[in-house]
Amino acid sequence: MTRTNTTEITNSLVLVAKSANSFDNRYVSKAFRDLGALRRRLTAPALAAVVARTYPVGATKTYLAAVVGEGDVDMEAEEASEPLPEVDAYVHLLVQLYLLDTGALAALDAFNVHVVAQLRAHNRRTLDLIAAKIWFYVARTYELRRDFVSVRPALQTALRTATLRHDDETRAALITLLLRNYLLTHDVEQAANLVGKLEFPEALASNALVARYFYYLARIHAVQLDYSRAHEYVTAAMRKAPQSVQTVGFQQAATKLNVVIELLMGDIPEARTFTADAALERSLAPYLTVTRAVRLGDLQLFEECVAQHAATFQRDATHNLVMRLRQNVIKTGIRIISLSYSKISLRDICIKLQLDSEESTEYIVAKAIRDGVIDATIDVQGFMASKEIVDVYATTQPQAAFDARIKFCNLVHNDMVKAMRYPTSTNRVDLKAHLEASDKESQLLKALQDGDLDDGFF
Amino acid sequence: MSLESLTASLYKSYEAKKYEEAAAFLPAIKLHLIKHKLLVPLTNADTTKNHYNDLRISKKILEIGAFISINLAEFAQFEQYFIYLKAFYGNAHITNMNKDAQVGKIYSLYLLYLLSQGEFSKFHSELELVYNTWPAEVVASDQFLRFPTNLEKNLMEGNYIKIWQLYAADERELPLAEFKLFERVLIDSLRSEIATNISKSYLSLPVVNIKELLHLHDFSGAQIETKIAEEYGWTLHNGVVHFAAEAEEGAEESNHARIIKNVLGYASEIETIV
Structure with a gap:
């Protein structure tokens, strides 16, 4: 067991070293792809063996061995030379993971200080991917210890350093971590300030980070009542996120937010949203009942449902957003009435929607007309008369929708063109070598397709 | 003048509702607070009990400052005080959310101020913070906080009748006398809102x-x-x-x-x- 474990780790280290020597970060990504599986099987003896083999005798070796807790590592086993900084960082990352998974938070906290100091010493672009991951676990440690505030200065300083070094992966990781930190303490104002002052390296960061960033943006905009932008971001987040078993948590969170935002915009999400994915179905159940209430325009049902699922909404941090739906319930109620009656007295509307009084009905209906929820007029005698429903196809609406789709397709196409990689021309000389390389390349690409959102974030 | 005597005079004029007189003491007091590192609550594990007490006093001074600026209709200054105070309220060692009624007052005034300025997105950002960081039962039972939140809810629903009723009530029935100060602005914006609705419908x-x-x-x-x-x-x-x-x-x-x-x-x- 220990032996295979050690071999696996060594294999990853070889990949990491290769990427450092060839200046190609994709090999690190490959190593990260196996990290999820490897993480579940990490053991102290395996780690100790790797440490013993990788490091020459010295302070670092002694320290790491002490942290792993296997003091009796054969210190003189092999004469290793000083490892590459990348390999060094990767081993540190593994130790971090081991400590995190065994729940040794205090030890991890102390270890983090050591890791961060180690990271600061090097300025190499091949370190970026590993550094980003390490920072993630540093922030995660603080989060697990329910200490949100004291990590902020460290993250901010690191962000500055990363920006100055053009270390885009770490920069993107740190921005998402800061946003996550602010949103966990519900400090939306602060998060919005951060977004307003920063430029996120969207084209250069990995997909998983971009998806996360978009998700946080969506949450900020939703709180700030900018629903259409929020909707754009949350759909982008859902599209960017890898669709695998490990990302179910993220998909759940994003879908929940999407449902609430769509409802707030006055749309009703498709029924398919709730049933399409078995993994999401159960967690979306409360949102399904809310959607039903909004669709029926039934205030009473809505209140009941919110009261019943309050705890769930609180946990999902969507409670305040859901509370805002009350006005949408009323509006849908008015819309349904307006569609089914060509003329109806305000009094009847008041009774049907269980509003407080006729006067308030008058105000509410007037507001609905102004907000464009219904197309109607009120007359002096206290009747609401709906205008004839116009044929949508006679308006410019279909054209606008078609235009929006064409623009989106063009955008996708242009992004794809930008994202393409071209082989360097020197490789063309030796055709055989090239073929071999491309074979390896395609294997590597295949391995990368699934992405790496696998770190148990949600 | 020393900080103690300044603060004493501030309390005295504030309690006598001589707001302009009280406001004159504030700049000097603030200078003293900065000198003693009391304007921003930077605490850590080593902070002494005395320092916490001092911080609580400076919180009280800032609260009075906020009330004075509201009463003098100095809204920009009020916002400034609120930003100082937010740091104090975020620190559990200084502010006990369960018992401190001042917090609800200051927050509800700030929320009302945001509403009167039409700053709805800021309003909701603050609300998000309030609802999620304060104990739930405190938020639910806080009579001050209920005023701006109800106001916003009715405003969004278009239930303007309720808003007229909120303000038509006798001045003494308002949870906080300072709420009356926003009446003019709010009612004016409410009227123009209703006028637009009428002309459309x-x-x-x-x-x-x-x-x-x-x-x-x-x-x-x-x-x-x-x-x-x-x-x-x-x-x-x-x-x-x-x-x-x-x-x-x-x-x-x-x-x-x-x-x-x-x-x-x-x-x-x-x-x-x-």
């Missing part, structure tokens, strides 16, 4: 009904007529206001231009692809 409406809907009970007939003509730009005929249907001409013209622009855009995109 009625073809014509007698002045009597308009008076009712806009709650213009305190105005005479002539005053209302000038208000209608000048503020909202409506025309009056035999005691009935006719709302002109909004002209939608010109939309047709720009539509053609838009189609041409779009199609040209597609053409150039296809060019790059092919």
